[in-house]
Structure formats: structure tokens, C-alpha cells
Amino acid sequence: MQARVVGLCLSVALAGCAATGADDEDVYLPEVTPRDIVRDGDAEPDGPRPDGIRLDVPLPEDYGLEVSEASDACAVRNPCGGCANLEASPGTPCDGCGGTYVCVGPDEVTCATMCSPNGCADNTREAFLNMTTYNRIAACAGGFQVAGLLHATPRCARNAGNNSTNPNGIGCSIADLCAEGWRPCASPREVQQRTGAGIPSDFPAASFFAAAVSGPADDDICGIGSNDFYGLGTMGGGADRGTCAPLTRSSGDEYDDLSAPWNCGESTTWPDQFDEADKVTKPGPQGGGVLCCLAAG
Incomplete structure (x- = not known):
């Protein structure tokens, strides 16, 4: 069934199309792209995408929520657990008396000084x-x-x-x-x-x-x-x-x-x-x- 629909899409310059007249209304047919086309005319997804979603199965109901929540997180967390660039890394010297920087929350460090x-x-x-x-x-x-x-x-x-x-x-x-x-x-x-x-x-x-x-x-x-x-x-x-x-x-x-x-x-x-x-x-x-x-x- 999926191969038949792909063939129809190719006849209209690879434009995305819906599976009109499909026997199984629950099947998700993704938009066909050149990456999906193989020589024998079959469309085969290249496995899961980076977000874990497969193109050959229906999208999960909470897919949109997962994307929005993931976009709020920082790509790399600092040593204190936050997203901001720290003035210095925890544990590095901060004075001439043996003190070091320590975390004061996820996005800030301060000097735990041994000086006056x-x-x-x-x-x-x-x-x-x-x-x-x-x-x-x-x-x-x-x-x-x-x-x-x-x-x-x-x-x-x-x-x-x-x-x-x-x-x-x-x-x-x-x-x-x-x-x-x-x-x-x-x-x-x-x-x-x-x-x-x-x-x-x-x-x-x-x-x-x-x-x-x-x-x-x-x-x-x-x-x-x-x-x-x-x-x-x-x-x-x-x-x-x-x-x-x-x-x-x-x-x-x-x-x-x-x-x-x-x-x-x-x-x-x-x-x-x-x-x-x-x-x-x-x-x-x-x-x-x-x-x-x-x-x-």
C-alpha cells in the first residue's frame, strides 16, 4: 500500500501527498523526500530520527510537547549545573591566600577566600x-x-x-x-x-x-x-x-x-x-x- 502511494507522489514532482482512499486510516504516511526514494521504487525510512521518532509509524500523541520541552534545556550545562557561562570554574584559585571559587546556585560562582x-x-x-x-x-x-x-x-x-x-x-x-x-x-x-x-x-x-x-x-x-x-x-x-x-x-x-x-x-x-x-x-x-x-x- 505504501509503495503504491509513493509511486503516485513521484508523478507529481515529489510533492507531499495524503493517502486518499487508504484501507487503514490509522497508517501515517510521511511526506516523501528524495532521501526516501530507492531504485526499486520502495520508500524505506532511514531508521529513527535524532529525536527518536520513526517515519514509518504514527507520531506519538505527545510529540509536540516533547519537542517544546527539549528546546527549553541548554545544550551543555556548566559545572554548577546551570546554563550560563561562569566567571570561573569551581575549584580554581580566586585569591592569593589559598581560596577557590565555589558554586552559589546553578549559574554563579563566588570566591571562598582565605584572605582578609x-x-x-x-x-x-x-x-x-x-x-x-x-x-x-x-x-x-x-x-x-x-x-x-x-x-x-x-x-x-x-x-x-x-x-x-x-x-x-x-x-x-x-x-x-x-x-x-x-x-x-x-x-x-x-x-x-x-x-x-x-x-x-x-x-x-x-x-x-x-x-x-x-x-x-x-x-x-x-x-x-x-x-x-x-x-x-x-x-x-x-x-x-x-x-x-x-x-x-x-x-x-x-x-x-x-x-x-x-x-x-x-x-x-x-x-x-x-x-x-x-x-x-x-x-x-x-x-x-x-x-x-x-x-x-
Whole structure:
């Protein structure tokens, strides 16, 4: 019976047809395609399709439901059991103190850190005060007198910070303001990854907290270079949203948008200064400090 119907279909340019006049109304006759045609004129399905359905038997009543439910599932699940791309795999190092990333639900990981939860060398934060919500970023105030921001390393054993015994940062770099296992945030992306709840509004008045982020010599753009530097706070100029977000503040040209004790010295270029990030110091505790990020191991 099936072969007779196939022959009829071939006479109308392989168009799909129904089995009119069939003796058995329960037989499902699929649309014939060139794949189904063999030399002896018989149509033979190539076995089950990837979804398990055979073309030589009636479709199951719940076929449509099965397809829709399967389409809702992700093709490959992440190690936490969800569908999203994770920031890091569970078990990989997340700080310099032996901590690792752990799952917090099917689509998110967090750092189970062994470092100081405060993040600041003097154990006092000035912003990102909720350490449960912001457990991987801190705003740390204090002075530093070793110039430079982009590649700073600790120089005074982290004896720095506005509540330390060395608030003016004598002999210290900006990295000394961060606790062990923490360092100056190195990019807008690092800040974004650590502020999923958004940027809080708890920054002190007249404060600027720098990230180790600078840029080329125009238009407050973050990127490669040492012209100006960028961060967060309540003091400073604007920052290019497209390249700097979530950072919103800048030092401005020749650090004009920051008040003392921020200092970048005299310009080594004329007529403008393009090296603020290499020359910046801050020999006093007031006016902010640095954004510290929990560092990967």
C-alpha cells in the first residue's frame, strides 16, 4: 500500500501527498523526500530520527510537547549545573591566600577566600561597606609616596592606610593600601565583575578612589597609555561610559579635577601632561585612595 502511494507522489514532482482512499486510516504516511526514494521504487525510512521518532509509524500523541520541552534545556550545562557561562570554574584559585571559587546556585560562582575579608591594609573600608554584598572589592583611603599607579607593588609591607600608624604613606606605594591577597583593581572589567549589585552611594564626600586604569591622550577614554587615571567616588572629572564603565570618575587633565593631597608633579611634556598615571602620589590620608580587588591566586 505504501509503495503504491509513493509511486503516485513521484508523478507529481515529489510533492507531499495524503493517502486518499487508504484501507487503514490509522497508517501515517510521511511526506516523501528524495532521501526516501530507492531504485526499486520502495520508500524505506532511514531508521529513527535524532529525536527518536520513526517515519514509518504514527507520531506519538505527545510529540509536540516533547519537542517544546527539549528546546527549553541548554545544550551543555556548566559545572554548577546551570546554563550560563561562569566567571570561573569551581575549584580554581580566586585569591592569593589559598581560596577557590565555589558554586552559589546553578549559574554563579563566588570566591571562598582565605584572605582578609575587609580588603584594606588598615582593616577599615571607606566605601563598599557591605562586605557580604561586596566581598571582592573595597575602597581604601590613605597616603602613598612612591609614584605610579599602573604597575604598583607593595613597598612598605602594607603599613599604610588612613587608620594605620603611617597614614601619609611614607615609603609606600598605592598597592600598600590593599590587604594581603588584594591589589589595585586593574581594569573596568574587574570592577564590573565584583559589583554585580551595582555601585553603592556610600563614598565619603570629596573622595576619589583610583583603579589602576589609565588611557590614551584624549577624551577621558580608558585604555592603553598613562594619560589621566580613573576610578570612583564623589570627586573628579567624568569618564567615557563606553570604555570606562562602571568607573565614572577621572583625574582630569594635569589632575585638575582632584584636590590635594593628590599630586602628579610637573609635566614632562609640553603643553599638556600625558603621564599622570606614572607620576601620581598622594602624601596624605584625606581625599580617598585606591579601589582594591581580591586578586586571583
